Amino acid sequence: MSTSSLILFNKPYGVQSQFRDDSNNAHSTLAPYFTDKSLRVAGRLDATSEGLLILTNDGRVNKAITHPPKANAGHKQGKTYLVQVEGSPTSKQLSELQKGVMLKDGKTLPAEVKHVAEDELPMSLWQRDPPIRERKSVPDSWLMLTIYEGKNRQVRRMTAHVGLPCLRLIRWSVAGFELGHLAVGEFVRIHLNSERCQQLGIRD
Known part of the structure; x- marks a missing residue:
């Protein structure tokens, strides 16, 4: 099997997951960060979300990461998010997210979710610009939420549906690839061996 590679990028807040600005809005694009015109985004991330964005010039890798399980030989590629929400989650709210919400x-597929303290997050947080809104009378909490599909703005809509408005959304991992210690705006190139390609459902 030929060697494939992909790029793990810590996308800043306010950056669109595209190279060309065709929306005439205030958000910037990926163009200042990459010169390789062959790269394509494997799984978009909203401009107002942060964290792991994967780019590749290999169509097989792109398909393995972005297509639903049925189109990818049954390989479920989970995406884990660190979600700062307004309020303190109850066991009922967490159960609703786990079972799937309408x-x-x-209805969303069953998800994995747990309530974590900020010092239990798998990474150190950076200061967001602009900072999140804060209400002294309302506490905020962090969730680690893993989903196995990609509906539009899904995580934000899921937490809002159960009464936990999203304040900040950081994607931590996609298909087993983690953000790690990448600083905001930094990226690293990962080379995939045959075993990792097979795990993704990629065949020659």
């Missing part, structure tokens, strides 16, 4: 475009 959104306008259908």
Whole structure:
């Protein structure tokens, strides 16, 4: 099997997951960070979300990461998010997220979720610019939430549905690849061996 590679990028807040600005809004693009015109985004991340963005010039890798399980030989590629929410989650709210919630475009698949303290997060947080809104009368909490699908703005809609508005959203991992200690705006290139390609469902 030929060697494939991908790029792990810590996308800053306010950066669109595209190279060309065709929306005429205030958000910047990926163009200042990459000169390789062959790269494509494997799984978009909203401009107002932060964290792990994967780019690759290998169509097989892109498909393995972005397509639903049925289109990818049954390989479920989970995405884990660190979600700062307004309020303190109850066991009922966590259970609803785990079982799946009914959104306008259908019920979400069962998710993995746990309530964690900020010092239990798998990474050190950076200061976001602009900072999140704070309400002294309302506490905020962190969740680690793993989903196995990609509905539009899914995590934000899921937490809002159970009464936990999202304040900050950071993607920590995609298909087993983690953000690690990448600083905001930094990236690293990962070379995939045959075993890792097989785990992703990629075949020659």
